[in-house]
Amino acid sequence: MARAKNLGRFLLWRSIRAFTLLAGISIISFLLVKNSPIDPIQAYIGADMLNVGPEQREKIAQHWGLDDPVFKQYVNWASSLLGGDLGTSMIYREPVAEVIKEKFSHSIVLMLTAWVLSGVIGFTMGVVAAMNKDTAIDRIIKWYCYTLASTPAFWMGLLMVMVFAVWLGWFPVGLGVPAGILSDDVTFIDKVKHLVLPAITLSIVGVANIALHTRQKMIDVLASDYILFARARGERGFILFWRHGLRNVALPAISLQFAAFSELFGGAVLTEQVFSYPGLGQATVEAGLRGDVPLLLGLVLFSALFVFTGNLIADLIYYVVDPRTREGRTYES
Template sequence: MLTLLVAICLISFLLIKNSPIDPIQAYIGADMLKVGPEQREKIAEYWGLNEPVMVQFLNWGSALLQGDLGNSMTYRRPVADIIGERFLNSLVLMLTAWILSGMIGFIMGVVSAMKKDTWIDRMIKWYCYTLASTPTFWMGLLMLIVFAVWLGWFPIGLGVPAGVLAEDVTIADRIEHLVLPAITLSIIGVANVALHTRQKLIDVLSSDYVLFARARGERGFTLFWRHGLRNVALPAITLQFAAFSELFGGAVLAEQVFSYPGLGQATVEAGLRGDVPLLLGLVIFSTFFVFAGNLIADLIYYIVDPRTRESRML
């Protein structure tokens, strides 16, 4: 984890420094013509941008070891405070999409396997293969056009109603703004779980003990409940936890399309403005987030499946 974190931070830092974006110009904004060379030098000195690249990285790393993520050049606030605020919004979005995609994908995979080689199976496979190659931003734009612009069922973007004070925003308002981005992430995230569950259940249904159960007269849901659920639920859960990286990446695009105030939108803004402290802070946080998902998946498999413990003892 430590070596991965150092490598990701270093690569991200070098990519930002070699990008065509001028962080000083992005920092000044529209007042660029009013700022002279001396003022630019003072700004660069204040943010440490006038030092060599590796010196800047080492200075940032030493501050990080002391628990300081630095201040954002875009928001003029501590990076830790921005991540803390934005993470709550992103957590609600990603958790909702994660639960929906897992449940829907698992149900679709089970139905597809139980109805193998029927029109239902073909439709589900076509749906999954299509979604697996569908960009998140394109699906988000399509959902926005159809359900927000044409039908007017949901608001056009943002996390809360525009022009409403924070104390006047209700839970219903937040849910209404959450629906479209959550559904966008959900319907794209079902493909992996559905296809994996389908194949796993097909293998289980073709096994000897299931054939014996069929000979005893077990059919349909009873057969799946007694012999299929335990064998396909664990791989599906493990795969869902391991998909945290895809979920976070999709959330970045979805939040940008819907102008949802989460970590994804902050990541895009930090990249476009050359905000090194904020972007590196988000990189560290997202790395921990993905690593936690993979670790939870491994722990679940280790706890539930005794074969993994036996192999380590041997």
């Protein structure tokens, strides 16, 4: 009963924090968009700018509410948001919620694939490096991770395209499906082929943090007294790690991996641009460059909620798996 009460209190405080976070982000994002040098009306009209007169521009501004004061525009948008309406995208001419839903269906496959790969590979590399501390294997893994930590996602994507798509021709250059083919004719294999390079690019960049963090935690565990006692009893190698090291290094790694949702989303924006992958990243860039205020704000709030959810899941896993985190915990902090 006490455990359920503590969990409910924890979720309540996190809900309050999520609401205040989203409110603050919405205000800051709205002000930044409104002070952008991009003219949303001009971006909306596009190439037909010379054929549109002042009266038509005024009608367009009235239709989208762009002629109202900034404060009134925000109040109108926030009121619609509280009513469950994110507005209508100026680019796609569709409800923002529908656009996000469609784009997220593509991005979630890419991000989850990259997230799992980076977590498994990074955790394995960190454990191997720690178990072979100060050897050639450890130095190679550290050099590899330090190199990746300073490597931009878009540069890695361009390199992957150049090597595996252009030179070797193993994978398609970009897009989410083959060009010129009806959606009904696209096979699962076609989707996988277009997913491989973006997913590998995103996962490679995300390996460094989890590997270096796991390595240091594993080194600390191996230096503990109970590990020395286990070694005195003859335990070595994988058996030693499985019995005494896995639980102690897995929880920090899981927390870091869920906390990396922000980096995952940011990397997806750049990666999707490089590969012209039809996901949230590409939609975010288009919305920013073309002044689509409703879509851009919707994407900003969605990404913030996405990152917050990752952190919340990590905390819940800690709460359930590790009993020590339930003792003396303050939810107001």
